[in-house]
Amino acid sequence: xxxxxxxxxxxxxxxxxxxxxxxxxxxxxxxxxxxxxxxxxxxxxxxxxxxxxxxxxxxxxxxxxxxxxxxxxxxxxxxxxxxxxxxxxxxxxxxxxxxxxxxxxxxxxxxxxxxxxxxxxxxxxxxxxxxxxxxxxxxxxxxxxxxxxxxxxxxxxxxxx
Amino acid sequence: xxxxxxxxxxxxxxxxxxxxxxxxxxxxxxxxxxxxxxxxxxxxxxxxxxxxxxxxxxxxxxxxxxxxxxxxxxxxxxxxxxxxxxxxxxxxxxxxxxxxxxxxxxxxxxxxxxxxxxxxxxxxxxxxxxxxxxxxxxxxxxxxxxxxxxxxxxxxxxxxxxxxxxxxxxxxxxxxxxxxxxxxxxxxxxxxxxxxxxxxxxxxxxxxxxxxxxxxxxxxxxxxxxxxxxxxxxxxxxxxxxxxxxxxxxxxxxxxxxxxxxxxxxxxxxxxxxxxxxxxxxxxxxxxxxxxxxxxxxxxxxxxxxxxxxxxxxxxxxxxxxxxxxxxxxxxxxxxxxxxxxxxxxxxxxxxxxxxxxxxxxxxxxxxxxxxxxxxxxxxxxxxxxxxxxxxxxxxxxxxxxxxxxxxxxxxxxxxxxxxxxxxxxxxxxxxxxxxxxxxxxxxxxxxxxxxxxxxxxxxxxxxxxxxxxxxxxxxxxxxxxxxxxxxxxxxxxxxxxxxxxxxxxxxxxxxxxxxxxxxxxxxxxxxxxxxxxxx
Numbered sequence: 015x016x017x018x019x020x021x022x023x024x025x026x027x028x029x030x031x032x033x034x035x036x037x038x039x040x041x042x043x044x045x046x047x048x049x050x051x052x053x054x055x056x057x058x059x060x061x062x063x064x065x066x067x068x069x070x071x072x073x074x075x076x077x078x079x080x081x082x083x084x085x086x087x088x089x090x091x092x093x094x095x096x097x098x099x100x101x102x103x104x105x106x107x108x109x110x111x112x113x114x115x116x117x118x119x120x121x122x123x124x125x126x127x128x129x130x131x132x133x134x135x136x137x138x139x140x141x142x143x144x145x146x147x148x149x150x151x152x153x154x155x156x157x158x159x160x161x162x163x164x165x166x167x168x169x170x171x172x173x174x175x
Numbered sequence: 176x177x178x179x180x181x182x183x184x185x186x187x188x189x190x191x192x193x194x195x196x197x198x199x200x201x202x203x204x205x206x207x208x209x210x211x212x213x214x215x216x217x218x219x220x221x222x223x224x225x226x227x228x229x230x231x232x233x234x235x236x237x238x239x240x241x242x243x244x245x246x247x248x249x250x251x252x253x254x255x256x257x258x259x260x261x262x263x264x265x266x267x268x269x270x271x272x273x274x275x276x277x278x279x280x281x282x283x284x285x286x287x288x289x290x291x292x293x294x295x296x297x298x299x300x301x302x303x304x305x306x307x308x309x310x311x312x313x314x315x316x317x318x319x320x321x322x323x324x325x326x327x328x329x330x331x332x333x334x335x336x337x338x339x340x341x342x343x344x345x346x347x348x349x350x351x352x353x354x355x356x357x358x359x360x361x362x363x364x365x366x367x368x369x370x371x372x373x374x375x376x377x378x379x380x381x382x383x384x385x386x387x388x389x390x391x392x393x394x395x396x397x398x399x400x401x402x403x404x405x406x407x408x409x410x411x412x413x414x415x416x417x418x419x420x421x422x423x424x425x426x427x428x429x430x431x432x433x434x435x436x437x438x439x440x441x442x443x444x445x446x447x448x449x450x451x452x453x454x455x456x457x458x459x460x461x462x463x464x465x466x467x468x469x470x471x472x473x474x475x476x477x478x479x480x481x482x483x484x485x486x487x488x489x490x491x492x493x494x495x496x497x498x499x500x501x502x503x504x505x506x507x508x509x510x511x512x513x514x515x516x517x518x519x520x521x522x523x524x525x526x527x528x529x530x531x532x533x534x535x536x537x538x539x540x541x542x543x544x545x546x547x548x549x550x551x552x553x554x555x556x557x558x559x560x561x562x563x564x565x566x567x568x569x570x571x572x573x574x575x576x577x578x579x580x581x582x583x584x585x586x587x588x589x590x591x592x593x594x595x596x597x598x599x600x601x602x603x604x605x606x607x608x609x610x611x612x613x614x615x616x617x618x619x620x621x622x623x624x625x626x627x628x629x630x631x632x633x634x635x636x637x638x639x640x641x642x643x644x645x646x647x648x649x650x651x652x653x654x655x656x657x658x659x660x661x662x663x664x665x666x667x668x669x670x671x672x673x674x675x676x677x678x679x680x681x682x683x684x685x686x687x688x689x690x691x692x693x694x695x696x697x698x699x700x701x702x703x704x705x706x707x708x709x710x711x
Contacts, residue, residue, distance in 0.1 A: 039487040039490060039491055040469040040490050040494070040500045040501060040502045041469050041474065041483070041486050041487045041490050041502075042469075042471045042474045042502070043474075044474065045474050045475055045476045045477075045478065046471045046472055046474050046475075047472070047475055047476055047509050048509065065570075068573075069566050069569050069570055070550075070566075072569050073524065073562075073565045073566050073569045074531075074546070074549045074550045074553050075550065075553045075554050075557060075562040075565055075566065076550070076554050076562075077562075077566060078554070078562075081559075082559065082562070082563065082566075085559075085563045085625065085627065086563065086566055086567055086570065088627065088628075089516070089520070089563070089567040089570075089627060090567070090570060092513060092516065092627075092631065093513060093516065093517045093567075093571065093580055093584075095510065095513045096510065096513055096514060096517065096580070096583050096584060096587055097579075097583070098510070099507065099510055099587055099590070101583060101586035101587060101590065104586040104587075104589050104590060105586070105589060106582050106585030106586050106588075106589065107585050107586070107588040107589035107592055108415065108585065109415050109445075110401050110402075110415070110592065110643060110644030110669075111401070111402055111445060111447070111644070114402075114447065116444045116445060117439065117441075117444050117446075117448045118444060119441055119444075128274065131274030131275075132274065132534075134272070134274060135270070135271055135272065135274075135534065135535035135536075136533065136534055136535060137270075137532065137538035138538065144533050144534055145533075146533050146545050146548070147541075147542045147543060147544050147545050147547070147548050148543075148544055148545065149544070149545040149546075150545075151543070151544035151545070151546060151547075152546065153544075153546045153547065153550060154547065
């Protein structure tokens with residue numbers, strides 16, 4: 015049966031295929047990453063209740079627990095490392111195809127008569143329409159007590175700071 | 176029957192020494208016996224697979240066989256398949272059956288390929304472990320052969336025990352066991368090939384999602400040049416970086432699939448219009464004309480000794496065989512993952528506004544107002560990781576942060592892209608780097624940190640190619656002392672697939688990587704029995 019001894023036999027047979035050469039390898043022997051000077055980083059802005067409500071309103075998803083708030087803080091903190099890079103005079107890169115002309119088709123109808131297919135994935139339809147509840151009603155205010163620990167700790171530390 | 180490569184299968188099918196039914200039967204058998212690895216989200220019904228095999232067999236008899244005739248392939252479950260549910264591993268799309276095929280799907284089908292099913296992934300492709308899918312994690316098939324310290328959990332797939340009458344020798348729960356992960360987010364597609372359930376598969380690659388699992392599962396993973404393969408019907412994550420990825424056992428197999436899939440698509444304006452010229456990998460490459468760059472920034476902290484020594488051995492071997500090998504610098508590689516993270520979140524925040532539960536997808540919650548319905552459907556439909564990226568993206572896109580984070584990241588992206596341009600214009604043909612820091616990690620270790628942290632570690636060597644849109648290839652070359660695959664990555668200039676794959680083929684040939692061959696588990700009668708699977 016296939017077992018560890020077969021594996022080790024395979025291993026032994028393969029170990030020598032690239033024989034180490036004595037010459038100095040071009041692969042660096044030690045990690046080359048520069049240490050990050052955290053003192054140079056801008057302060058990570060505080061995430062307060064107002065910001066959370068704003069983000070939830072535009073995202074239409076909730077930060078449902080303290081872990082979510084911490085995760086957002088960590089994401090922002092990590093992103094702030096970008097500020098260590100000098101980008102003076104560098105234009106933003108939107109697409110790697112920026113120096114090409116993208117193909118545009120003629121503005122003609124090429125498909126159609128697919129009403130049934132289009133509606134087939136909707137949970138609710140009426141006659142030939144998608145059904146949505148009334149619009150322009152602001153989202154109800156959500157109770158944020160469950161985030162109080164993270165948010166209070168912040169305002170406390172702010173008070174101390 | 177031994178697991179064949181795609182090329183071997185095509186050769187035998189053309190000769191008539193093998194039938195399409197036999198090929199499919201072999202893959203189906205492996206698919207059934209690896210169901211507990213949770214590789215597939217949806218399997219195509221066996222009857223339709225066998226019918227397609229019958230038609231392919233007929234095509235061979237009539238001499239009308241096409242490029243991929245009778246070849247079983249699998250698609251990551253973020254490629255739309257007409258009438259076959261396409262979930263992205265998310266509750267949001269569990270009820271979604273696309274009314275159309277992605278271009279990659281229709282091209283493969285029109286070349287005669289047979290679709291085995293839709294493979295498991297991190298929800299919407301957001302992850303690097305294939306653990307964050309709403310139907311549970313994918314288990315690396317190498318767990319079946321490598322070690323007696325790990326065991327394969329059975330509880331991730333509940334149908335298995337009942338339907339096939341298989342009973343693993345121990346009833347164990349996921350949390351009680353430890354096993355090697357398969358990487359992600361296209362973990363199912365990589366595992367599907369490694370286990371022999373198909374002869375090639377499609378993943379997607381936004382920041383390494385094809386190459387990372389290819390590396391951990393010991394298969395070849397190709398991320399083509401941005402614009403070479405159509406994204407039409409590939410459910411978008413980050414439009415400016417997403418590409419369909421190809422996974423197969425060998426470089427030649429990848430090339431065959433690439434030839435069938437590449438080219439301009441009227442449905443995707445970001446595919447380039449030059450006509451694609453199919454190629455075969457060259458057997459006679461002249462290494463003395465090759466200049467390989469070793470980007471020094473790719474020796475990152477945390478790299479395992481075994482990966483480092485494979486990298487050195489391979490670079491030294493190329494040099495010894497006549498190639499010019501030089502150390503080069505991609506000065507912004509270290510910050511790439513941070514830049515990727517910001518751009519990814521921003522595009523996700525924008526892209527994911529389409530999921531509102533009205534036209535398709537999960538609809539649940541209060542019908543009092545559109546806003547309430549949207550919010551509740553999205554909250555229940557997305558996992559923490561997806562919600563976290565949407566919220567972070569909207570933070571970076573706030574008016575007061577737009578310049579500071581989003582445009583800043585786009586500027587850094589240009590610097591990263593310029594690093595590659597500079598390297599390639601200085602005469603470097605290809606860059607040689609590791610794909611990942613280590614062999615496949617254990618799930619117990621991987622789950623000690625959250626998804627974002629893991630992606631920031633796991634994708635450091637793979638995201639740069641996505642930033643610059645250049646092609647990259649992950650190649651399994653050796654087994655680690657734990658018996659797991661170790662892989663390296665080649666990165667080339669835009670549209671250098673032909674050269675990159677030829678050099679990849681040379682390395683592969685040299686290394687003679689011992690592929691996972693589950694046929695070794697077959698008993699003397701040629702049947703893969705549950706017993707042989709569980710008494711390794």
